[in-house]
Amino acid sequence: MMEALRTRGLSKTFKTKKKDAGLAGSIRAMWKPQWEEKDAVQSVDLLVREGESVAFLGPNGAGKSTTIKMLTGILHPTSGEAEVLGFVPWKERTKLAYRIGAVFGQKSQLWYHLPPVDTFELISRMYELRRGDYLERSRDLIERFELGPYMNTPVRKLSLGERMRCEIAASLLHRPRMLFLDEPTIGLDAIAKQRIRELIRERNRSEGVTVFLTSHDAADVEAMCTRAIVIHHGGVLLDEPVDKMKREILSRKTVSLTMASASISLQLSEPKFPGIEGAEIIATEGRTIKLSVDLKRIGIEEVLGRVLGSMRLDDVSVEDPPLEEIIKHIYGLHRERLQEEEVTI
Numbered sequence: 306m307m308e309a310l311r312t313r314g315l316s317k318t319f320k321t322k323k324k325d326a327g328l329a330g331s332i333r334a335m336w337k338p339q340w341e342e343k344d345a346v347q348s349v350d351l352l353v354r355e356g357e358s359v360a361f362l363g364p365n366g367a368g369k370s371t372t373i374k375m376l377t378g379i380l381h382p383t384s385g386e387a388e389v390l391g392f393v394p395w396k397e398r399t400k401l402a403y404r405i406g407a408v409f410g411q412k413s414q415l416w417y418h419l420p421p422v423d424t425f426e427l428i429s430r431m432y433e434l435r436r437g438d439y440l441e442r443s444r445d446l447i448e449r450f451e452l453g454p455y456m457n458t459p460v461r462k463l464s465l466g467e468r469m470r471c472e473i474a475a476s477l478l479h480r481p482r483m484l485f486l487d488e489p490t491i492g493l494d495a496i497a498k499q500r501i502r503e504l505i506r507e508r509n510r511s512e513g514v515t516v517f518l519t520s521h522d523a524a525d526v527e528a529m530c531t532r533a534i535v536i537h538h539g540g541v542l543l544d545e546p547v548d549k550m551k552r553e554i555l556s557r558k559t560v561s562l563t564m565a566s567a568s569i570s571l572q573l574s575e576p577k578f579p580g581i582e583g584a585e586i587i588a589t590e591g592r593t594i595k596l597s598v599d600l601k602r603i604g605i606e607e608v609l610g611r612v613l614g615s616m617r618l619d620d621v622s623v624e625d626p627p628l629e630e631i632i633k634h635i636y637g638l639h640r641e642r643l644q645e646e647e648v649t650i
């Protein structure tokens with residue numbers, strides 16, 4: 306398979322002016338600026354082949370967005386190399402733009418006051434699409450993404466889910482070979498998320514579009530990606546098939562227990578609560594305790610049975626762990642290997 310993306314030692318250090326609080330601080334910073342350096346991305350090596358669908362994961366501040374900005378040519382790296390579809394992104398940004406699509410969940414590329422139909426037209430001019438091609442392509446995308454009812458409504462009046470569908474369709478108008486998606490489902494409700502996931506997966510399968518996405522939602526990764534790359538403090542920590550990662554996810558559940566008020570003191574005075582092998586406390590908030598249960602060691606029924614035997618509860622919920630938890634768990638699992646390789650996390 307052809308290479309879609311390769312980086313070697315890709316790094317970005319941000320230099321920012323340090324400023325103390327208040328007016329005096331601002332004046333001091335202007336008079337005698339002190340610089341602070343922040344290593345956002347540290348020596349990232351990546352190889353993605355055409356047609357792959359890759360999740361690029363890591364906790365807040367791990368450097369995911371900064372990496373995507375370098376790969377799409379928005380930011381210049383401090384050091385290192387990258388090639389995306391044969392182009393050096395920050396040197397050949399325009400050429401690359403004809404071949405990639407980019408969607409940033411937090412930032413719209415649609416004109417806020419215009420209906421999507423006008424933005425689609427503008428995009429077709431920007432990319433110099435042939436009229437016939439453009440009309441056929443936009444008709445196809447409008448149908449697949451079910452955008453018909455919204456095409457003439459100003460974007461500002463659309464729901465977030467409708468807008469995101471328009472965003473992704475707009476990013477596909479010029480038939481990009483690769484799609485960068487930075488948190489494409491952020492803020493959406495469950496149904497809207499599901500639709501976005503199906504649409505992206507379908508583009509990957511039917512058109513072979515290479516997908517590179519970041520998300521904080523484990524279900525996004527499961528639904529859209531076959532491979533997961535986890536970065537931490539910039540460097541690549543883990544790179545493995547999502548199936549393998551899923552086995553980790555499926556072997557753990559998060560159980561939230563909301564206690565009847567009379568039981569609170571019991572919980573707080575017993576740090577090892579509930580003293581069950583295979584269940585550990587990951588958070589407490591008011592009367593609610595969150596447990597991470599390792600299903601390889603203990604069943605949910607047994608945990609609940611033992612909890613109910615010792616206290617009164619108002620509410621219980623059982624969920625898949627949030628992605629941040631899974632990643633933390635992965636860090637734990639890999640700590641030994643990392644120490645052997647003398648990598649600190």
Ligand SMILES: Nc1ncnc2c1ncn2[C@@H]1O[C@H](COP(=O)(O)OP(=O)(O)OP(=O)(O)O)[C@@H](O)[C@H]1O
Nearest residue numbers: 319321343345363364365366367368369370371372
């Ligand atoms: N323009 C900038 N100037 C200075 N520091 C920056 C800038 N952009 C990002 N950073 C810092 O670089 C680090 C990495 O940020 P980045 O946005 O790439 O992380 P992320 O993995 O995408 O996080 P999140 O999941 O929260 O979006 C953070 O500590 C951030 O504060």
